[in-house]
Amino acid sequence: MNLIEELRWRGMIQDIMPGTEEQLNKEMTTGYIGFDPTADSLHIGSLVPILLLVHFQKAGHKPIALVGGATGMVGDPSGKSEERNLLSEETLQKNVAGVKAQLEKFLDFNPSLPNAAEMANNYDWFRNISFIDFLREAGKYITVNYMMAKDSVKKRIEGDTGISYTEFAYQLMQGYDFYWLYQHKNCKLQMGGSDQWGNMTTGTELIRRKCGGEAFVFTNPLITKTDGGKFGKTESGNVWLDAARTTPYQFYQFWLNASDTDAEKWVRIFTFLTRDAIEILIHEHKMNPAERVLQKTLAQEITIFVHGKEEYEKAVETTQKLFANQNAPAESLSIEDMEGMEGIVKSNFSKEKITAGIDIVSFLAETAIFDSKGNARKNIQGGGVSINRKKVEAADFKIDTSLLLHDKYILVQKGKKNYYLVQAI
RNA sequence: GGGCAAGUAGCCAAGUGGCCAACGGCAACAGACUGUAAAUCUGUCCUCUUCGGAGUUCGGUGGUUCGAAUCCAUCCUUGCCCA
Numbered sequence: 001m002n003l004i005e006e007l008r009w010r011g012m013i014q015d016i017m018p019g020t021e022e023q024l025n026k027e028m029t030t031g032y033i034g035f036d037p038t039a040d041s042l043h044i045g046s047l048v049p050i051l052l053l054v055h056f057q058k059a060g061h062k063p064i065a066l067v068g069g070a071t072g073m074v075g076d077p078s079g080k081s082e083e084r085n086l087l088s089e090e091t092l093q094k095n096v097a098g099v100k101a102q103l104e105k106f107l108d109f110n111p112s113l114p115n116a117a118e119m120a121n122n123y124d125w126f127r128n129i130s131f132i133d134f135l136r137e138a139g140k141y142i143t144v145n146y147m148m149a150k151d152s153v154k155k156r157i158e159g160d161t162g163i164s165y166t167e168f169a170y171q172l173m174q175g176y177d178f179y180w181l182y183q184h185k186n187c188k189l190q191m192g193g194s195d196q197w198g199n200m201t202t203g204t205e206l207i208r209r210k211c212g213g214e215a216f217v218f219t220n221p222l223i224t225k226t227d228g229g230k231f232g233k234t235e236s237g238n239v240w241l242d243a244a245r246t247t248p249y250q251f252y253q254f255w256l257n258a259s260d261t262d263a264e265k266w267v268r269i270f271t272f273l274t275r276d277a278i279e280i281l282i283h284e285h286k287m288n289p290a291e292r293v294l295q296k297t298l299a300q301e302i303t304i305f306v307h308g309k310e311e312y313e314k315a316v317e318t319t320q321k322l323f324a325n326q327n328a329p330a331e332s333l334s335i336e337d338m339e340g341m342e343g344i345v346k347s348n349f350s351k352e353k354i355t356a357g358i359d360i361v362s363f364l365a366e367t368a369i370f371d372s373k374g375n376a377r378k379n380i381q382g383g384g385v386s387i388n389r390k391k392v393e394a395a396d397f398k399i400d401t402s403l404l405l406h407d408k409y410i411l412v413q414k415g416k417k418n419y420y421l422v423q424a425i
Numbered sequence: 426g427g428g429c430a431a432g433u434a435g436c437c438a439a440g441u442g443g444c445c446a447a448c449g450g451c452a453a454c455a456g457a458c459u460g461u462a463a464a465u466c467u468g469u470c471c472u473c474u475u476c477g478g479a480g481u482u483c484g485g486u487g488g489u490u491c492g493a494a495u496c497c498a499u500c501c502u503u504g505c506c507c508a
Binding site for chain 1: 454455456457459460461462463467468469470472473474475476503504505
């Protein structure tokens with residue numbers, strides 16, 4: 001099975017330019033994907049392009065991960081209905097550094113490899129190019145008519161917000177990136193999300209018109225959830241790849257909570273398991289869906305890929321303590337269990353106040369488990385709060401020392417799945 | 426510079442003097458049911474609250490009025506057309 005066949009079967013190819021497959025079969029090809037430094041960490045939406053690069057390298061080709069230090073200063077209009085605010089230069093530099101550090105973890109940069117991965121930042125070549133040079137070297141080769149025909153631009157022109165010249169020029173910058181990499185790195189392929197198709201083809205067009213070269217692109221479908229929700233969003237916002245923002249436990253839980261239909265699609269995209277292995281898994285899952293082997297495998301593979309085996313094991317351990325025996329009283333958890341829970345939200349609370357006795361509403365607000373008393377009260381009334389695994393029945397419930405587990409901890413649950421460990425000090 | 430239209434909560438989008446913290450939809454959170462699924466039903470969803478309320482909102486500012494998201498003036502932003 002060649003790379004393209006493999007990716008097709010995994011559902012990772014949306015559109016592909018004719019001739020791409022032949023090119024990849026013919027020789028070791030250099031290909032790149034651009035990442036926008038819109039934050040100082042990537043989130044799981046970027047995992048698909050990352051995995052594409054990994055597959056690409058595994059198939060013997062040479063991947064380049066490009067961070068858009070220059071394009072990030074301009075803003076991509078694709079998929080955006082409105083003009084965005086520009087990021088400040090400092091933020092951008094911080095973001096570029098963060099994103100770069102993350103990307104470096106996933107690819108093999110070992111210089112002794114013929115297809116060692118490379119890192120690039122388009123700021124490096126845009127920094128020294130003057131506006132006039134750019135107009136003469138890039139702008140001259142692409143007509144406005146061509147640029148306006150792009151979906152991302154057309155939508156904005158037909159819509160009621162318009163598009164600034166700056167964002168309009170974005171595709172030309174991205175096109176120029178491709179051209180630059182083609183010239184300097186012999187890069188003949190660009191991959192990316194399907195919303196990038198327009199920007200990517202501007203690049204192949206520029207390469208063709210400027211130097212008669214042939215370059216290729218293909219895109220991956222954007223990940224969606226079957227229930228229509230946004231992929232990668234949870235109660236607390238984005239699911240990030242940075243462990244400081246989203247703990248490995250939370251990360252693991254995100255995947256574990258995937259719906260059956262999503263898991264079936266995602267296991268092919270987000271794991272490197274073989275086709276046979278996946279088919280067996282799916283079959284197994286259908287025989288006994290309650291076991292959730294599919295979700296567990298998916299969560300395992302991707303958590304190990306992103307955070308490593310050790311963090312994965314801690315996440316599973318925490319998960320087992322909290323979920324394996326949900327009806328067991330919280331008192332059955334040993335002190336080691338409590339202390340070893342990695343990844344759930346922990347906070348401290350004054351022991352004196354507990355000794356004195358405090359009402360549940362104030363307690364929840366003061367530990368920041370809820371952002372206000374009103375909010376805490378509403379959730380209690382809705383039956384959404386448990387203390388030490390017992391549902392809090394009324395808002396006048398009192399917290400006192402009798403609730404302390406091992407004289408030290410209180411286990412709070414918001415809903416069924418969100419655990420908080422409060423330590424009395 | 427001229428003409429026309431628009432700016433409402435995270436998003437979309439009603440409301441066009443009091444019945445407006447503002448219809449509805451999406452997203453989100455919680456409950457029931459389950460498998461830490463999905464679908465469905467229910468509750469919450471500007472802020473705070475002693476759950477009785479209180480406070481701050483409908484691009485900004487001033488005004489008219491007992492009373493304004495709604496009327497007037499002015500400014501800002503955006504789109505379309507003309508120059």
